[in-house]
Amino acid sequence: MSRTYCYSCGAEAETDPARLLPMCASCVSIARDGEARYAVVREGARAETQLTSDQVLEQLRTGILSAEDHVAGRGRTYLRVDQHPDFAPFFTPHDPRYASLRQQQKAEASVVATRRRRRVLDAALRVAGVVALIGGPVALWQAGILSMDNPTVAGVVGSVGSLFDDAVLTVRKAVDEDVAVEQLEQSRGLPGKEIIASLQQKWPDAPGGGADRMKLAWIGLFQGTREGVESARRELEWAVAVAPEDVEAVSVLAVVYAELGDEDPELRPQGVELFRRALVLDEDHPAVLRGHAGMALAGDAYGEAAEKARQCLVKIPDDPFCNWYLGAALVQLRQFSEATDALLRASAALGDAPAVDLELGRAAMESCRYAEAQATLEPYAKRYPDDPGIHLLLADFYRQLGQYDKAVSHGQLAAKLNPTSRRTRETAGVLLLYAAERPRAAADLLVPLSEEKGMERDERARILLHASRAALGAGQIPTAIRLGRTLTEARPGWPPGQLALAQALLASGDPAAAEESLKLADETAVDEALAARYHLEAGRFFTQQNRTRHASFELESARDMRPDWLTPRLELAQNYLELGNGRGALDIILESWWIDAAQDQGRDPVQLIPVEWPDIEALQNRLVKDIPAGSALGQDVPMAIAVLETIHCISGDTDCRRARQMLEAVRQERADDIRLIAWLARLELEEKDGDGAEDLLGLIRASEEETAHILALSGYAAALRGRAADMEKHFALAERIDPGTSTVARHHVYALFAIGRTEEAIALGREVAAADPGDVRIRRFLLEQESH
Structure with missing residues (x-):
């Protein structure tokens, strides 16, 4: 040869x-x-x-x-x-391609020069006197006649040694052809030698045919399933084992290893090492240009992935793989319009590529185009019923729509099909814990998961939190305490972690240790919404111990941080009654007229934990029991009870006829009470009576300063009456008074739909849903309208 x-x-x-x-x-x-x-x-x-x-x-x-x-x-x-x-x-100077080519030519010239030198040395070894040439100076040096302290002598001896080493390599090449590859790797500094050796040992009889292997690998990757990725991995490992300098195979295998790193942490560094190898082999090969984006995407560096994909498209215009990576990265960056365009270009070029279609379904779901997402995801699930990835995606899809039975079912199936994946087990466990309220089943998944190694800090803290909650709910108190302590050691001062440990310690009968844990919570470490949730649960923690004043402080903090959140207000009303503060309890209930009562009960329990309301009927009974009917405060009790009944009905828990009867009865004595009129107007809007609502809202606008909430309700009433100009005027004023309020935007969505501007309603609804991940009602509304 x-x-x-x-x-x-x-x-x-x-x-x-x-x-x-x-x-x-x-x-x-x-x-x-x-x-x-x-x-x-x-x-x-x-x-x-x-x-x-x-x-x-x-x-x-x-x-x-x-x-x-x-x-x-x-x-x-x-x-x-x-x-x-x-x-x-x-x-052309100054063109990026000019500089790139010159750099490559220099690198190649260096390799060629090395090879030429070795050929010269090979010839030199054959001439007479080569031994004298090499051995003479060395012998003099060894005899001590020439000193190594002399720089000239040291240089000669070093050069002679280098010549001798190169000559030996040339001789080895004549005997063993594989030395040629070794020489090339040494000259280029190719990384990944151990990985290549491992693959060759793993697949000693790997079939050849690089082009065929790559074709089969892409078929597997285009399938988008776990089975397809594993099939592609096998084909690529064969290709790399047989041809370690196949740039495309090395680069694509690097990306596959990086993607599989979530399930097997050892693969991700191997993927990085293989990609370094591909870069050394040919940094401008199309597969390497694509690989930059693929590696960044696998590492969840979505901004970098998008940037690298765009750079790839500059060098390889309309490349479907770069468009695929660009679309996938932009979905994660929530730039859905550009993401969809890129994915559609990739789909058109690739033909039957279910993985791209799956990404289009993900883009549709994340951009709140639920009917479109459903039309993509459900057929994919029928085509690949044993793929855990699609079931994981459908679990999220149905959770967003509040269809928790389906969400839990798909989550459990994903975990069953892929029991080694942390993400599938976490998703299934969280759904079982919060959506299905099955803490024992959740603990079976989450507790073993929390003890695995190789997680980043935030991921580990999140899983430990859920696992501790699940263990506590399942009555596994020592386990809950152990996980809580591990969590607080991993993220000291994190309010959810300190609270989880406190709850477990309290359940064990150690309230003093529990309170010490709470004292270490640093609410500045979380955003306002999470801090409000912490204070609500801390209030419940102290209520459980009958420490009512401590509970009062925490619940007031939750209310002040999220004034439009009804749950802490209702719990605070109960707390005030425990403290004998009837006036405070009544004021909280009566002054809640401006809050969207439907919002809390339409919350996603996974996104907003907890969302449980106190028992409305028990609160009504407590008002009657604690506040004497003949007292000055007693005059407000019927109205407070009527308001609570209205909240109950608007949230969808009861029929509104009883609430209307109670409000009308109170109005006979308090005809001018603005708060009462506002609640009556809400009932009219629930029944789509725009004229009745406008009559009542007009009274409020005439007698009170106009608020964003009243103007939003007025805009909805105008839409029900077909008054488009009035609708726009009211919503414009509401937005000016309180810009960016979700309640105003939500009513604007319903108003646009009521007046027949469905496309506008859907577009604005998507903005509202994207801004508020926990709003289940608006998502259901969008699916219903899009399906029509």
């Missing part, structure tokens, strides 16, 4: 000299598939076959083809390479 070059494309090849052909197997394949476009005249002779643009660039990089040679393609006459419109940019 000897080493030679294909005359057509310049690729180095191994062949039998007796059967040397002018075209290598790669060129024959390209010619057969009709991909070649350029004919080349090099050194006065024409190549036997046409070349692809990549092959022309490879010849320029290696120096086989120069600027003065000629190339023709796309029906043109022969032109100098540096004057051909397709390749002139590589010879």
